[in-house]
Amino acid sequence: MDILDKIEFSQARKKLLRTQQQLADLLGVSLKAIHSYEQGWRPVPAHIERQLFFFLSKIRHEQPGDKPCWEIKKCGMKDDCPAYEFSCGHLCWFICGTRCDCTDKLNAKEKIAICRSCDILKSLLE
Numbered sequence: 001m002d003i004l005d006k007i008e009f010s011q012a013r014k015k016l017l018r019t020q021q022q023l024a025d026l027l028g029v030s031l032k033a034i035h036s037y038e039q040g041w042r043p044v045p046a047h048i049e050r051q052l053f054f055f056l057s058k059i060r061h062e063q064p065g066d067k068p069c070w071e072i073k074k075c076g077m078k079d080d081c082p083a084y085e086f087s088c089g090h091l092c093w094f095i096c097g098t099r100c101d102c103t104d105k106l107n108a109k110e111k112i113a114i115c116r117s118c119d120i121l122k123s124l125l126e
């Protein structure tokens with residue numbers, strides 16, 4: 001899956017109940033940048049996409065069946081993974097250097113593209 005397109009970006013803003021100016025403030029960018037992302041004049045940078053996913057994941061209430069990634073994936077790499085080291089079982093997509101499909105050889109943009117297809121992140125954005 002590719003980076004967020006302009007429609008997905010706009011949908012994410014509305015889901016967060018933010019005006020364009022409010023989202024600009026939340027993400028620490030200019031109003032002009034938000035216009036550019038929503039008009040498709042500029043691609044949405046990976047760090048902005050990750051922040052959006054972070055906020056979207058936080059407006060979803062925690063579910064009783066929620067488990068950390070290493071349990072869901074029956075992971076054999078967790079002892080060598082920063083997601084486990086820093087207790088980021090639901091935020092593994094947010095950090096780089098994880099040891100599953102997203103290796104430390106991928107940059108942040110490549111990694112978030114993989115994570116968007118992973119059930120861990122998808123379940124947080126439902």
Ligand code: SF4
Nearest residue numbers: 069075081092099100
């Ligand atoms: S991010 Fe991947 S490698 Fe790391 S603990 Fe979770 S499932 Fe395992």
Ligand code: SF4
Nearest residue numbers: 092093100115118120
């Ligand atoms: S692919 Fe991404 S979201 Fe899925 S377990 Fe690995 S780091 Fe987490």
